[in-house]
Amino acid sequence: MKFMKLGSKPDSSQSKGDSIRYVATELETEIIVIIGNLKFYLHKFPLLSKSGHLQKLIATSKNEEKKNKIDEIDITEIPGGSVAFEICVKFCYGITVTLNAYNVVAARCAAEFLEMNENFEKSNLVYKSDVFLNSTIFRSWKDSIIVLQTTRDLSPKYSDEEFNLKLAKRCLESIASTASIHTSKVEWSYTYNRKKKLDPKVKKQEAVPKDWWVEDLCDLHIDLYKQAIEAIKKRGKVPAFVIGEALHAYAARRIAGFSKGTVKTSDRSLTDSIIELVPDEKGSVSSGFLSKLLRAAISLGCEETVKERLKKRISEQLEETTLSEILSYDVDMVQSLVKEFMSRDPKTRSKVSVTKLIDGYLAEKSRDASFLLQNFLSLAETLSSFPRQSHDGLYRAIDMFLKEHSGISKSEKKRLCGLMDCRKLSAEACEHAVQNERLPMRVIVQVLFFEQIRANCSSTENTTTTLNTEDDEWDQ
Template sequence: MACMKLGSKADAFRRQGQAWFCTTGLPSDVIVEVGEMSFHLHKFPLMSRSGVLERLIGEASDNGEEDSIIRLPDIPGGVKAFELVAKFCYGVKLELTCANVVHLRCASEYLEMTEEYGEGNLISQTELFLNQVILRSWKDSIKALQTCEDVLPHAEDLHIVKRCIESLATRACTDPNLFGWPMMERGPMQSPGGSVLWNGISTGARLRNARSDWWYEDVSSLSFPLYKRLISAMESRRIKQETIAGSLAFYAKQYLPGLNRRHSLGESSIRLAAAPSEEEQKHLIEEIDSMLPVQKGVASTKFLVGLLRTAMILHVGPSCVSNLEKRIGMQLDQATLEDLLMPNFSYSIETLYNVDCVQRILEHFLAIDQSTGGASPCSVEDGQLMGSPSLTPITMVAKLIDGYLAEVAPDVNLKPMKFQALAAAVPDYARPLDDGLYRAIDIYLKAHPWLTDPERERLCRLMDCQKLSLEACTHAAQNDRLPLRIIVQVLFFEQLQLRTSIAGCFLVSDNLDGGSRPLRGGLTGGPGEGGGWAMAVRENQALKVGMDHMRIRVSELEKECMSMRQEIEKLGKGRSMWASGPKFGLKQMCSAQAGSVSDQGAKNGKVEKVKDRHQGKQKKKKLSPDG
């Protein structure tokens, strides 16, 4: 922490109870009362530094008082600030720090300690320290801004609050990567160039660059009014909206215990001990809602849901709750099932989960999806999703709602009309398959066995039997909880899917036959004939031809291996015959054999037969030992 030393004399003050005494040896001639504390001092040191004290002491002397009594009930900083002011007037050693400079600056202004009453007076010293040290340091500016809370009107008049906020906003909006070190301050182990020092020698190693959220924790220590002004100053400098939303989320988690359910017990107890009252929390939620950027995705859905859940617990105003529901609805495709499982916090509602809130959020999402054009409707053929393979936001939301319906279905207090309204709110084209909806309906029917047949049929009409997979059809056909009419429809479409699948298998089998007409037509047709099917047939034919070539090549290799094995066996027999001769060794026999072959080739022209024999293309003649 930066400091500035003032004065040179040894400390000459001592405290006795609620009184301070100067130990210079001279009897005091003035008493300054600040709150419940009294300071027994001398007139000359005070009058030579402060215009206010000069006037007050003069007025007391004119009244004929032997020991002048001066009362300063409104001095900024109170007893601690005046104690430092008195030491400054006597020239006693003291230190200006980020923790006391604001109080001393305000107190010196209050006491009129200008240059008129001595060169290097307290106003000029505190201003110099503020401008050249405090406002150039992130940490010191934060600390100084915190101390402004105690003397806020005076700090505002002297523009200390504004100067601190401007300094902090400028540093937070500056990219730390431009400087090569984190904006938090250079430490004693870091050089001005950003490299790490060891025994004063630069190692060349660089400190890791700071992230964009490096300042979140520091500013969360500010009171909300000062924090709000700081965020406003950052927004005027066009800081990223994602960064603002991240800071608001971090700040909210420090002061809203409801957002920290998953934290450890120790952390939670610390936060709960410093938590504001319920009224303050309600006001904080409303303020954060008004400060959050409106763009989709800048704030995480999990944070927005947590904020909405806390707002419901604290019974925040309906306009704030509605705004949070709209924010969540704007990015409902980014939510998880756990996010939507919000318990009811009202005794007037019987259901375990707040289904009405989820339905309102879904309606907001659908309204935005329709206004922006939404995604192209998806179609299903033979149980397969046609069109783009990637899920669109509307299909993701449909899957999410089906999962939510399955979770809330076991609630015996959930009315059929409410379940049906939420399920029917999802457009038909948003569900490529109705398996998830069928599962939710089945769970609901199992948990509500007292439903009448018309109510069961109304629920089952929510799903399209043609959009059930074969597995779902098989399960539904054996489900005695479904109405008979629905089971008949399921069986019909199950048979239709099976026939279509079998027909497709036969068609593929025929196309793999090289002599079939459809294959030849696909290969020889023009560019517009056959379409994607012709391309698939050509690929299958190419694969078949490649496999035929491979099969032929393997057969040839097997024949060659067989021939080589026979040659090896014959050579082995011949070698054994040569080795059994009584008069010739192997070397002499090879020489004799070579001579015999050469003589016969010269006489009758059979050199070619010898070459062919070595190449393995004719049968070899047996050689006798005598050549």
């Protein structure tokens, strides 16, 4: 962290209890400055020579008590409070004081409030603070982030609002500029807390990941974080997937229970803001992250437009979704995702992946005895037009349903098993099916029949065989 030291005198400021501060000298106290419950016992000359505001207050003081010649001034409204005022006091006395990223904004706002500018003395505190900000802070990645956060934490009611806006803008420009530089120009001194193993043989500049800056920005409040991400986006030099990584890291850090799917109601606006920042480019964020955002949006009762946007994004990448992610959705949600996916007419390869995913979903959901046959059929039939090289996954789902729902009727079994093409079962699946007492006898006969055909015609690639499956044969 960068810093600037002002003054040269040793620190003679002292305290008495929790409510009194004073500067130890042989001179008697001439002025008491009150800030909340704290009183500063000070001397006029050091203060009035540098502060136009205190000079005016002393000139108009209405202290008419004859015995008490000490002026009392209440400036509780000073930006930065007693801490910032104490920095100003030490500067006035020439006591060594250190400006850094954590206190420079408060000190600058307090100095502005006290009118510690060039009208009273050259190189006054306002000037010194500005020099430090321009020459050091805005050139430092970490310090720019810290200062940006302090602009919000300070919330100076009586300070120069225009200055605060300009300060935040300068910080954002610095952050966006640094985050956008090529990784070959990034020094490895920057913070990077994420657990990534780097090859020791790789050169230093090549070892810096594109998302090296992600963790540092997680310290910002969502309002400032949003501005920072938008500023980075505007420069157009950071890939969309890196922005996605940044948002994922921020959500995991700032939304309590996000990773476990147990978010709190108080995090709704935070969740809305993160969703709003998700890049439009497909693949910019992982399907897992999108799934977590959707679960959070549902749990928090976010607007339907927000949830619909997430559903649309998940459907675009449905082939990348894992079984554990999709199991958190009910059948209606999965069905809507599949239908949205189908409307985009994706590549055959994507359809195969989605089919496997839904087969796995049906198998796992079928373990629940309350899972309805109609839900199983509806979702499975939605995929009837999708290419399946193998029906093993569907067979497993059907078998699991039959195992947990032994009370269904023969006609229901027929409709359920009718989803499956026995010709597309592997040898292992066929071996299991012919010994499976849960299957209707007709299905077992079909499996045996097609296995025999396969054995007899293994040398013929284009053999076509059909088997009558009229209703009256199912009960034989």
